[in-house]
Amino acid sequence: MITLVGMDSESIKARKGRVMLVGVCLFLLGALAVSMPFMASLAVETLVGWLMVSAGVVQAVSGYRERRQGRSGAGDFLWALLAAMTGIILLAKPLSGVVTLTMILSVYFVLEGVFKVFTALKLRGLVGWGWLLVSGVLSLFLAGLIWHNLFAAAWGVGLLVGINLLFTGATLFALGLRLGKESS
Template identity: 40%
Template sequence: MTLPDDITRLQTKMTAAVRDHWKAFLIEGIVLVILGLAAIIVPPLASLAITIFLGWMFLVSGIIQFILTFSARGLPGFTWSLMSAILAAAAGIILLLWPVQGTLSLTIVVGVYFTMEGVATIMYALAHRKQLSERWGWLIAAGVVDLVMAAIIVTGLPGSAAWAIGLLVGINLVFGGTSLISMALAARSR
C-alpha cells in the first residue's frame, strides 16, 4: 500500500465521519457562537469566569500531580515534579482567592504574548519574503495587528484587564463556532 492510498482512505473516512455526525458539529458550533457572543457582550464577566476556570484547572491538576508524584517518589526528578505540583496548586489557589488580580495578571501575560508574537511574525515574514512571494505581506499585517492589540491591552492597564481576556476568548469562540457550523452544513449537503 502506498502513502497516497493511505491518505485517500483516511480522507474518505474523515469525510464520512463528519457527514455522519454533522448534527453534533452543528450543535457544538451554535453553542460556541452563543458563548462567544455572550463573552463579547459582557467581557468583564467572561474574563472573571475564565480566571476562575483556570484557577480550578491549576488547582485540580496540581493536586493530581502531587498525588501521582508521591506514588512514584522513587523515580528521578521527584523534587522537580513535586515543586511543579505545588506551584500549579498554588497558582490555582491564588487565582481562586483573588480572581480580579488574577485577571490583571493574565491580561499582562496576554499583552506580552501579543507583543512577542507580533515581533516574531514580522521577523518571520521578513526572513521569508522571497520564498513566500506575495503572501509575506499578510504575515506582516498579522504581526502588526498583534502589536496593535498588545499596545491597546498594555496601555489600557489596569482597565483593559476587565475586558481583554473575555473579549479575546469571545472572538475565538465565535470564529471557532462559525467554522464548525459551516463544516456541519457543508457535510450535511453532501
C-alpha cells in the same frame, strides 16, 4: 478549531450534524461572553486558577506515590507546589491574573490562527474551506488586538474569548451547512 485537526474531508462530512451542533453551542457561549465580558474574563481566570490548584493536588499525589515506591518524588512535589501556588495566586488576585491570562491568550490565538489557516489550506478542495481560513485570520487579528493594549484585560479576555467563540461557532455551523448542500 482544533477539533478538525487531523480529520480528512470524509471524516468531517460523516460528522456534519455534530459539527453543526458544536458550532451552535460555541456560538451561544460566545454570545453570552460578549454580552458580559468582565464576568467572562473573571470566569476564565477563576477556572484557570482552580485547574492549577487541581493540577498541584494531582502532582502532589503522584509525588507521594513515587516516594512510597522508594523513588524520589522531589520533582513532583516542586511542580505540585508551583502549580498550586500559581492557582492560589490567580484565585486571590483575579484582576492581576486576568492581565497574565491576556498575554497567554494572545499566544493561544496566534497558535489557533496558524492551525486554522493550515487546516483550511489542507481542506482547500472542501466546500466552505474559506470560512475556516477567515476564522484563522480573525484569530491572528485578535492576538494582535490583545498585544495592542494588555491592560484593557479586565474586560478584554472575556470579550475576545467571546468573539473567538462566536466566529468559531459560526464557522463550524456554516461548514456543516455547506456539507449538507454538497451531499444533496
